[in-house]
Amino acid sequence: MDWSRNWFEGFKGVLREGVDLSPFSHMRVGGRAAVLVEPWSEEDAALFLRVCAEKGLPYHVLGGGSNVLIPDEGVDAFVFSIPQWNRVVRDGNRLVASAGATLPSLIRKAKDLALEGLETLVGIPAQVGGAVRMNAGTKEGETFDHLVSVRVADESGELREIPREDLHPKYRDGNLGKVLITTATFELKPSNRLLIQERIKEYLTYRNRSQPVTEKSLGCIFKNPPGDAAGRLIEAAGLKGAREGDIMVSEKHANYFVNLGAGTSTQVLDLIARVQETVQNEFSLHLHPEIQIWPPQ
Ligand SMILES: Cc1cc2nc3c(=O)[nH]c(=O)nc-3n(C[C@H](O)[C@H](O)[C@H](O)COP(=O)(O)OP(=O)(O)OC[C@H]3O[C@@H](n4cnc5c(N)ncnc54)[C@H](O)[C@@H]3O)c2cc1C
Structure with a gap:
């Protein structure tokens, strides 16, 4: 990506080049951002977005990283990160x-x-x-x-x-x-x-029982098809525990993929393709990803 700091005159935040994004990913996968953008204020963010649009520069917004799949080769783009805005x-x-x-x-x-x-x-x-x-x-x-x-x-x-x-x-x-x-x-x-505390406890107990909450994951990988549950279909297709490298269909909840340690984004994509193909063959249903898959650009 061709860019110059001079284009963003007036920007008060921090720009960091070549930042490894895997620690920002809840699944701990993905490569580097060309530039991590940490805006100081919302005015700062607006200024940066305007210049990106004017110059045709690519950008992404990263939240808690619990639903995005960042490619292994990284993203040749600006990546906004705003955990400092936490009031x-x-x-x-x-x-x-x-x-x-x-x-x-x-x-x-x-x-x-x-x-x-x-x-x-x-x-x-x-x-x-x-x-x-x-x-x-x-x-x-x-x-x-x-x-x-x-x-x-x-x-x-x-x-x-x-x-x-x-x-x-x-x-x-x-x-x-x-x-x-x-x-x-x-x-x-x-x-x-x-x-309120009691209700929170009930919901958490249910979640802990039914989902792999302590593992590295991206939550539900697929959207539920109308009238059914993606997890039920994946389990019925016999895919619980299926693996591509260190990425595995969770034994606890089949719509979750978990990273057993050295998993990669490519392995996540391979497992998505395998699950989609198997479910399509078994039930004539196409599962659409719920996770946001970032392109390398
Ligand atoms: C253990 C676990 C349990 C989960 N349970 C659930 C669940 O019960 N229900 C559910 O719906 N999801 C669940 N998820 C998925 C995920 O937490 C949600 O989709 C969540 O909304 C993603 O938020 P995030 O801040 O992590 O966003 P990210 O994953 O960082 O980003 C998701 C999308 O939001 C965009 N985005 C993020 N911040 C901004 C912003 N400030 N402005 C504009 N765009 C932005 C990103 O560009 C991206 O397109 C779960 C995930 C995990 C790991």
């Missing part, structure tokens, strides 16, 4: 969360303030921005259920507040287009702290 502020019954705050920290804050509504999202290792972008959730509830607005930086260099009624989320897709989410506001219900 969660109360405004009446609302919580305004910076996009880099972790979902677990947001849920903890809501519980401490006895505000109910986010408990169903417990155990999802996302940042708030990633949770909104993916409309992360479970059968019990999803991120958009309590969202009232999101603030985004876009490629025109503008910052915009978008109310919930102007957003059209889909299943595991916030449907927000090419923006960088900077904050999200949630409307919650005053409740009892112990009651």
Whole structure:
């Protein structure tokens, strides 16, 4: 990628070249970013996006790395990283969360303030921005259920507040287009702290029992086809424990792939192809990936 620091005059954040992204991946796979971009502020991010658009420079936004597959050869692109934006502020019954705050920290804050509504999202290792972008959730509830607005930086260099009624989320897709989410506001219900704590415990117990939560994974690899569960189909096709190198279909939940140690992104892609082919042959159904597969560019 041809670029010059001079093009980003006024940018106050940090640019780091050739950063290994595997520690940022929840599965611990993937290569280097041409440049890791750590914007100082949302204005900084907007400026950077505008210049990228003007110059035709490729970029990605990285959240908690719990749903993206970063290629082994790395990405010849700018990669935004914003864990430093981690504030969660109360405004009446609302919580305004910076996009880099972790979902677990947001849920903890809501519980401490006895505000109910986010408990169903417990155990999802996302940042708030990633949770909104993916409309992360479970059968019990999803991120958009309590969202009232999101603030985004876009490629025109503008910052915009978008109310919930102007957003059209889909299943595991916030449907927000090419923006960088900077904050999200949630409307919650005053409740009892112990009651919330109890619900959190129940959801966590269920999760720990049914999913490989302590292993290196990317959560569910495939979207559930209408009326069925990808995990059920993969298990019925006899693929639990199937391996490509150090990447394995989890024995605990067949829609999770786990990295046994030295797994690679290429092995993840090979296992995806094998699972898709087997399920297609057995059940005449195509499984679509839920994970975001980044191209090397
Ligand atoms: C153990 C485990 C359990 C999981 N359980 C669930 C579950 O129950 N339900 C569920 O839905 N998912 C689950 N997941 C998947 C994952 O946590 C979610 O998809 C989550 O929303 C991804 O958030 P992230 O911050 O990690 O985003 P990343 O994986 O870093 O990125 C995901 C996408 O969001 C984009 N993105 C991230 N931040 C921003 C931002 N600020 N602005 C714009 N775009 C952004 C990225 O570009 C990418 O396209 C699980 C994953 C793991 C590892």
